[in-house]
Amino acid sequence: MFEASVDRSLSKPELYREVSRSLASLLEGEADALANLANASGLLAQSLERVNWCGFYLLRAGELVLGPFQGKPACVRIPLGKGVCGTGASRRETLVVPDVNAFPGHIACDAASRSEIVVPIVDAGVLRGVLDVDAPETNRFDTDDRAGLEAFVGVLTPRIAWPSLGLR
Ligand code: SME
Numbered sequence: 001m002f003e004a005s006v007d008r009s010l011s012k013p014e015l016y017r018e019v020s021r022s023l024a025s026l027l028e029g030e031a032d033a034l035a036n037l038a039n040a041s042g043l044l045a046q047s048l049e050r051v052n053w054c055g056f057y058l059l060r061a062g063e064l065v066l067g068p069f070q071g072k073p074a075c076v077r078i079p080l081g082k083g084v085c086g087t088g089a090s091r092r093e094t095l096v097v098p099d100v101n102a103f104p105g106h107i108a109c110d111a112a113s114r115s116e117i118v119v120p121i122v123d124a125g126v127l128r129g130v131l132d133v134d135a136p137e138t139n140r141f142d143t144d145d146r147a148g149l150e151a152f153v154g155v156l157t158p159r160i161a162w163p164s165l166g167l168r
Contacts, residue, residue: 006047016151023043033162040156041068051134052110059129064077084097084103097117097118100114128160
């Protein structure tokens, strides 16, 4: 069994390096894309403090559809260009939102969420979805979180057999 034990004394960059290393070993030798995304969301939830939701939206037939996640049940479909997820996806750009109530069109899935980060997942030029992480406090995510989560997605993306998920 895999134990994600995170050393809380690490600096944020060190923590994210550790998490990305854990991700690589967690996915090593496993080809099932759904299982790997599920474990990636579990690893993040175990590793990050002060986070109430983390997981994936996958691009299916032109809209984002809820994928593996940790947290409260969430809205299933988000059109491209809508909300933080749809905006980050359509721009193919990481969005750090310090206060979700100040983001026009933010979609409130968990009323506890106060800040959010969305990292697009682009595999060989193809948009596959986003990683979304929510926090129950404003200003939770800084440039270290952005770099760390972008690196996490960078480790994840080539290790997922995206076509096997039936995405279009
Ligand atoms: N807040 C997101 C919706 C997804 S949930 O936070 C899980 C958005 O505005 O796109």
